[in-house]
Amino acid sequence: MSIHLNFINQSNNADNPEIVIFQKNVATNFDELSVAWMLIKNCGIGDNYPFSFSMSMAVGVSDSYGNYSPQLPAQNGQLFSMTLTTSGNQLLATGTGTSSKEVQVLNNLPKGAINASIYRDGKLLATKTSIAPQQKALFGFKPTIWIGAASQVVQGQLMNPAIISSINTELSLLEVASADIVMTGGTGHNSTPLSFNLRNVVMS
Template sequence: MDIQLNFINNSNDVTNSDVIIFQKNVATDFDELAVAWMVIRNCGFGDNHPFTFPMSMYVSASDSWGNYTPQLAANNGELYSMQLTTSGDKLVASGSGTSPREVQVRNDLPRGAINASIYKSGKLLATKTSIAPQQKAVFEFKPTIWIGVASQIVQGQVMNSAIISNINTELSLLGIASADIIMTGGGPGPNSTPFAFNLENIVTA
């Protein structure tokens, strides 16, 4: 079931900061870079920004020739493979993967690396690049989002590790149908406090 979220700016921000929302791929090593899934811009004091966080995700792949496959509905526990068919490279569902918690994408092309990407709401959520033939990418996401403030971030682009390390608010969406995300803190001068994000008005699923 999709989760209805509503970001509300109750902060003292005076620099019109961008609010970044993303998920971390926990299937791989700790230093994997995350993608800015959503960037909320120009949301002034008292403004709100409603959005839907879907449970469903989609997988796509691109090859070394610059071709992109259509997005396929992706389910945890499933394996998808990039194959050379009579019409060219194609991403196909290939049965069960090796973990029930992961979406796995294997490069079954005879040559050439591929990139694999996961999407939610049509927006890039995570990506893995340079997957060599017979190698696979693995994606696993906890039912949480990470949220924080940054600048000069482009939605859909990979963020550098310095930005990611500065964003340390993780909000669990487990069992939630809808909620407000309240941003507080910030402000000018020595009395300013760090930005904080809290879930309020939670409706359980």
């Protein structure tokens, strides 16, 4: 299932801002850096940018030898393990994790750290590096997205803390089937800050 979203620029901002959309991993106890999941560029005033937000995810792992696993379909509650098999290191779905609200990735190798990544709609959503043997990476996301204007952001890469802390618009997608994300505000006389709101929401 995917949520159909449509970003619409109804601002009066002539600065051509880049719009970043991301999610925060809530499965950790500390504020880790978020990945720029999607970047909308050159969307002029009056333009729109349709995209989908899939409810399903995928998980992938790289090991200390530079090998990358295939991306496996993943959903909350699943446990995946990077395991040494007779044919080499393999990422395997290994049952149920300890939380129904998380995707968990265990480094089950006898030695060597791994990096684990979560993807949504084929784009990198979150990543954890240097997971030691018998340690787990935990990925959990609320049904919300964060959105804001940003500069010097690269889609699929970690954002610096200053950018993350400057973006304070969180939009709930809970039980949403489709919606417009309308950007208003901007530069000019009596200007107001850019703001983002869900409109024309159709519930699932």
